[in-house]
Amino acid sequence: MTSTEQVLKQLSDIPFQKVRDSPTVKYYTDWKRFEELLGIGYAEELRHDLRFASFTPNILFTLDGVEGDYDSVKVSKEGFEDVSELYRKDASELNKMEAYHRLLNKYVAVLTMGGGEVTAVSPSPKGYLPNHLVVRVEEGENRLNLVDLALDRGLKTLFVEVDVDDGARLEINYFFLHQREAPVYVEYLMRAGESSRIDFRFLGFGGYMTHVRSHMHPVGRESEGYTYGSLIARSDTKTDVITNVTHHGDYSKSVLSVRGGVLEQGYLVHRGAARILNKSHEAETAVKSYLTIFGEHGTAHSIPMLEVDTGIVAGASHSTSVSRLDEYRMFYLRKMGLSDEEIVDLLLRAYVEYSGVAEVFDVDWRGIISI
Numbered sequence: 001m002t003s004t005e006q007v008l009k010q011l012s013d014i015p016f017q018k019v020r021d022s023p024t025v026k027y028y029t030d031w032k033r034f035e036e037l038l039g040i041g042y043a044e045e046l047r048h049d050l051r052f053a054s055f056t057p058n059i060l061f062t063l064d065g066v067e068g069d070y071d072s073v074k075v076s077k078e079g080f081e082d083v084s085e086l087y088r089k090d091a092s093e094l095n096k097m098e099a100y101h102r103l104l105n106k107y108v109a110v111l112t113m114g115g116g117e118v119t120a121v122s123p124s125p126k127g128y129l130p131n132h133l134v135v136r137v138e139e140g141e142n143r144l145n146l147v148d149l150a151l152d153r154g155l156k157t158l159f160v161e162v163d164v165d166d167g168a169r170l171e172i173n174y175f176f177l178h179q180r181e182a183p184v185y186v187e188y189l190m191r192a193g194e195s196s197r198i199d200f201r202f203l204g205f206g207g208y209m210t211h212v213r214s215h216m217h218p219v220g221r222e223s224e225g226y227t228y229g230s231l232i233a234r235s236d237t238k239t240d241v242i243t244n245v246t247h248h249g250d251y252s253k254s255v256l257s258v259r260g261g262v263l264e265q266g267y268l269v270h271r272g273a274a275r276i277l278n279k280s281h282e283a284e285t286a287v288k289s290y291l292t293i294f295g296e297h298g299t300a301h302s303i304p305m306l307e308v309d310t311g312i313v314a315g316a317s318h319s320t321s322v323s324r325l326d327e328y329r330m331f332y333l334r335k336m337g338l339s340d341e342e343i344v345d346l347l348l349r350a351y352v353e354y355s356g357v358a359e360v361f362d363v364d365w366r367g368i369i370s371i
Contacts, residue, residue, distance in 0.1 A: 047123055048147075056119060057120060080311075086159060111144075157180065188215065200216065206238060206268075229355055238298070251283065282314045283316075284314035
């Protein structure tokens, strides 16, 4: 295994973020917060207990493998290029965090699904924890619930690659809770085959610096990929989320829709980009992003983008809003008999519950916001 010192030397000339999906992409993540903990050393302690949500994992990721009772998980500790698209990429295409993960990651877990439900947990590390999951959906109706925790001082990279075969369906419920001492880099790559469907739903509470990016690829004819997200930026946290979709197949459909709330001195960015390739005819997509700032000192950015390479489309639209909970809106809601506390609670609840993930894990979001 390559030492951390050797890895850092190899990474010295690689930028943290290569500009590829937006000319302004590199300005929204505070990459220095990742740089502070590069070389921290592998995690010596992991924990997955959480009083703010309910889940019973079939699969628990560790530093060296997986634990659990799900017999369709295989662990590969060599030859990663045979199972992972990340390891097949040319090194010149990688940003620093992708390269860091690729050089220091110890294993790839391969989950094969043919109907049913699986709950997996990526635990909270003290130190550096790389986790990598490849999901292969062969048939039927499937659900993957994934909990991602970073509750201690540490660094985490989490990669999830999903391939859904023709005619199959997969629902992903992704819940992340990161604290103010942990930078976390997460990347999802999802591919939907002919007449297949992926529903990617997430609820997130970012931490010291949380960077999450998802790439949806409706590849087959009449394939569908839907992304619905709920985000809450607590005070003194930074969260940057990118949701992308690229249409390859004819008559494919997608939606990228995110709702978010920003509390005092919180920082939240959502960037949603949809592209319809020239070879994709009669595709349909929509990008939606609505963020609300609670208080005077929060920061939010919403950047929807469309790129349509063909004139044969069923539909393509985008919409965005960044607003503050101002005195005029408060006055109107007070007239309806609500107190200030009830107004804030009502609006935050609408954002938290928008994606549907809070219900899956019975998330105590009020308790999370208070810590």
